[in-house]
Amino acid sequence: MTDLLTPQLNIETAVPDWLQARRLTGRAAWDNGSMPTRKTEDWKYTSLYPLQQDFTAAPVSDASAAELGLDLPELSGSRLVFVNGHWREDLSTLVADAAIEVVRFSEANAEQSALIGEHLGTTVPGTKHLFAMLNDAALSDGVFLRVRANSKAQHPVQLVWHNSRAESTFISNQRLLVLAETHSEASLVEHFSGRNNAFTNGVSELVLGPGAKLNHSRLHLESPEALHIGGLHVRLDRDATLESFHLALGGKLKRIDIVINHEGTGAHCQLDGIYLLRGNEHIDYHTCIEHAVPHCTTDETFRGIIGDKARAVFNGRIHIHPDAQKTHAQLSNKNLLTSATAEVNTKPELEIYADDVQCAHGATIAQLDDAMLHYLRTRGIPEDEALVLLSYGFINALVETQALDALRDYLKPLLADYFGATSESASEQGSNLTRHIGA
Amino acid sequence: MLSIKDLHAEVDGKTILKGLSLEINAGEVHAIMGPNGSGKSTLGHVLSGRPGYEITGGSVEFMGKDIFEMETEERAHLGLFLAFQYPVEIPGVSNMEFLKAAVDAVRESRDEEAFDTVSFMRKAREACTAVDLDQAFLKRGVNEGFSGGEKKRNELMQMMLLEPKLCILDETDSGLDIDALQVVAKGVNTMRAEDRAFLLVTHYQRLLDYIEPDYVHVLADGRIVKSGDKSLALELEEKGYGWLEVEVA
Numbered sequence: 001m002t003d004l005l006t007p008q009l010n011i012e013t014a015v016p017d018w019l020q021a022r023r024l025t026g027r028a029a030w031d032n033g034s035m036p037t038r039k040t041e042d043w044k045y046t047s048l049y050p051l052q053q054d055f056t057a058a059p060v061s062d063a064s065a066a067e068l069g070l071d072l073p074e075l076s077g078s079r080l081v082f083v084n085g086h087w088r089e090d091l092s093t094l095v096a097d098a099a100i101e102v103v104r105f106s107e108a109n110a111e112q113s114a115l116i117g118e119h120l121g122t123t124v125p126g127t128k129h130l131f132a133m134l135n136d137a138a139l140s141d142g143v144f145l146r147v148r149a150n151s152k153a154q155h156p157v158q159l160v161w162h163n164s165r166a167e168s169t170f171i172s173n174q175r176l177l178v179l180a181e182t183h184s185e186a187s188l189v190e191h192f193s194g195r196n197n198a199f200t201n202g203v204s205e206l207v208l209g210p211g212a213k214l215n216h217s218r219l220h221l222e223s224p225e226a227l228h229i230g231g232l233h234v235r236l237d238r239d240a241t242l243e244s245f246h247l248a249l250g251g252k253l254k255r256i257d258i259v260i261n262h263e264g265t266g267a268h269c270q271l272d273g274i275y276l277l278r279g280n281e282h283i284d285y286h287t288c289i290e291h292a293v294p295h296c297t298t299d300e301t302f303r304g305i306i307g308d309k310a311r312a313v314f315n316g317r318i319h320i321h322p323d324a325q326k327t328h329a330q331l332s333n334k335n336l337l338t339s340a341t342a343e344v345n346t347k348p349e350l351e352i353y354a355d356d357v358q359c360a361h362g363a364t365i366a367q368l369d370d371a372m373l374h375y376l377r378t379r380g381i382p383e384d385e386a387l388v389l390l391s392y393g394f395i396n397a398l399v400e401t402q403a404l405d406a407l408r409d410y411l412k413p414l415l416a417d418y419f420g421a422t423s424e425s426a427s428e429q430g431s432n433l434t435r436h437i438g439a
Numbered sequence: 440m441l442s443i444k445d446l447h448a449e450v451d452g453k454t455i456l457k458g459l460s461l462e463i464n465a466g467e468v469h470a471i472m473g474p475n476g477s478g479k480s481t482l483g484h485v486l487s488g489r490p491g492y493e494i495t496g497g498s499v500e501f502m503g504k505d506i507f508e509m510e511t512e513e514r515a516h517l518g519l520f521l522a523f524q525y526p527v528e529i530p531g532v533s534n535m536e537f538l539k540a541a542v543d544a545v546r547e548s549r550d551e552e553a554f555d556t557v558s559f560m561r562k563a564r565e566a567c568t569a570v571d572l573d574q575a576f577l578k579r580g581v582n583e584g585f586s587g588g589e590k591k592r593n594e595l596m597q598m599m600l601l602e603p604k605l606c607i608l609d610e611t612d613s614g615l616d617i618d619a620l621q622v623v624a625k626g627v628n629t630m631r632a633e634d635r636a637f638l639l640v641t642h643y644q645r646l647l648d649y650i651e652p653d654y655v656h657v658l659a660d661g662r663i664v665k666s667g668d669k670s671l672a673l674e675l676e677e678k679g680y681g682w683l684e685v686e687v688a
């Protein structure tokens with residue numbers, strides 16, 4: 001295996017056994033694995049070429065929130081901020097909430113440490129997800145969020161991974177483990193941002209116990225130069241409900257794998273996502289929903305808008321095992337190309353081995369609708385503003401269904417600005433183009 | 440206000456308008472009738488600047504300017520309004536966003552001050568009431584899932600808010616029940632003004648019972664083949680279009 005990515009794996013010794021064990025197995029898997037190429041089916045449309053460079057260890061930054069350009073949603077609960085992968089206590093806020101324990105692995109007490117040891121990595125079995133193995137190998141600190149059984153969190157928890165500007169290209173390792181115990185309820189926002197070309201290798205694991213409910217959002221608001229290979233790996237026990245919302249902006253190479261395992265009957269998962277690309281960006285979402293047991297439901301919707309010379313990849317797999325009778329699963333992926341040179345490769349993959357199931361899937365790729373554009377213009381709306389309204393309108397519904405009000409309020413202007421800034425014009429012009437969104 | 444001279448236009452290589460001429464002055468109401476496929480909607484599309492329509496001859500002046508030199512939105516700013524025969528559905532863009540964007544753009548082009556949100560909301564609600572649409576329609580996507588009649592009312596509402604100079608209504612009366620027809624008629628009649636003109640495309644005399652036209656034209660095979668006063672509409676209702684072709688031939 002190429003060792004460009006593996007120069008500074010940790011060797012400290014004073015770590016819990018479970019951590020050392022994970023590192024060693026991760027390291028072994030990474031060393032034995034081979035880097036995916038375009039011939040690897042799962043990587044057919046995504047080249048790892050941008051990773052062929054020398055990476056350094058993530059530098060510690062003490063820049064202020066303003067210097068970092070941190071612009072975060074105003075959520076009421078605890079906020080943990082990591083800059084370049086390093087914990088920043090000064091930027092973080094902890095809000096007491098009886099339903100919740102949120103700690104870094106390094107600060108975990110004995111009970112928490114035991115829980116981490118018990119669950120960490122269980123959502124990513126085997127060695128298929130090679131970058132998750134690299135994440136294991138490089139594991140030093142991470143976040144553990146526990147939602148206590150039979151209790152409801154008062155506030156959403158916000159986890160922020162921000163990369164600062166730096167001289168060199170560095171690797172930032174991110175890890176999260178969420179344990180939502182029996183009949184617990186909570187909301188969680190994962191926020192990735194940065195203004196540079198760092199490489200983030202992220203793994204988030206969600207383990208939902210029986211009847212647990214989790215509202216989860218994962219926002220990738222990274223720079224056009226960002227490199228990110230990330231995975232969200234989920235286990236759903238009996239009657240658990242996961243609502244998971246994804247947004248990806250920016251990225252020279254961004255590949256997110258979302259793997260959801262329905263392991264207990266009656267589990268439900270709603271998975272929504274938006275990807276917006278321009279310039280030379282490349283974003284690849286691979287989703288895989290494993291229905292191993294009966295009576296589970298999946299409702300998955302991803303929408304993308306791809307402009308300029310950008311390329312999006314969407315692969316949505318739903319795998320219904322022989323025992324998974326009475327599964328209801330639907331998958332929809334719609335793409336809007338706003339330039340002749342933009343590209344998307346979309347592939348819904350339904351594999352059904354049970355006979356009594358209801359499944360539907362569909363994928364579309366379209367250009368902006370001329371008739372809609374003309375209609376708006378006949379009412380006097382200038383073409384550039386009409387384009388912004390239509391683009392925003394294409395993804396609007398997914399934002400509106402977001403359960404957290406504060407997050408919606410944060411995302412709407414952010415997305416409007418994103419579309420307003422597509423024209424080469426100045427930002428004042430941009431805000432003119434977006435002023436009617438949400439009127 | 441509108442002066443069309445010997446207009447020829449084609450779509451997808453097929454010639455639809457074949458020498459159409461029409462003069463409309465401020466304050467007038469014109470009705471155009473004619474068989475299906477004769478080019479009535481095409482005329483509206485050409486005037487609005489819809490892509491795909493090629494002008495192959497003739498000229499059109501609107502408010503003293505060459506209409507083909509203007510972008511679609513500029514025509515709207517000058518006061519051209521087309522109520523579509525088949526209004527377009529735009530999911531994801533709310534009616535309210537759409538109306539505010541349109542009214543702001545048109546007012547701005549006239550150097551008029553923009554309405555603040557509260558007064559615009561009030562105006563929009565009034566317009567809803569005037570066309571007998573529930574206010575819930577302001578929150579829905581533009582025409583999204585609206586019934587045929589609701590779409591027509593929505594067109595009318597836009598016309599009222601935009602206060603155009605020339606209103607072209609392409610079969611706004613088709614598919615409407617009698618109550619809705621009266622809503623349309625009332626809308627047009629209250630907007631009738633010295634400095635405003637109307638071009639009503641219709642198949643039915645009954646609309647003209649409520650909106651009295653100054654002129655009635657028959658469009659057949661891409662040209663105006665006959666013009667008259669409102670009595671022509673009655674005659675058409677009675678005899679159909681067949682006799683005209685004989686007369687023209």
Ligand SMILES: Nc1ncnc2c1ncn2[C@@H]1O[C@H](COP(=O)(O)OP(=O)(O)OP(=O)(O)O)[C@@H](O)[C@H]1O
Nearest residue numbers: 450451453455474475476477478479480481482524
């Ligand atoms: N894209 C196209 N390609 C070829 N022919 C077209 C195209 N669009 C319209 N036409 C034809 O142009 C002709 C005029 O159409 P238009 O819609 O203007 O008729 P109309 O007078 O409005 O009819 P109606 O009373 O049914 O509304 C019709 O024969 C129609 O089929």
Ligand SMILES: [Mg+2]
Nearest residue numbers: 479480481524
């Ligand atoms: Mg027509």
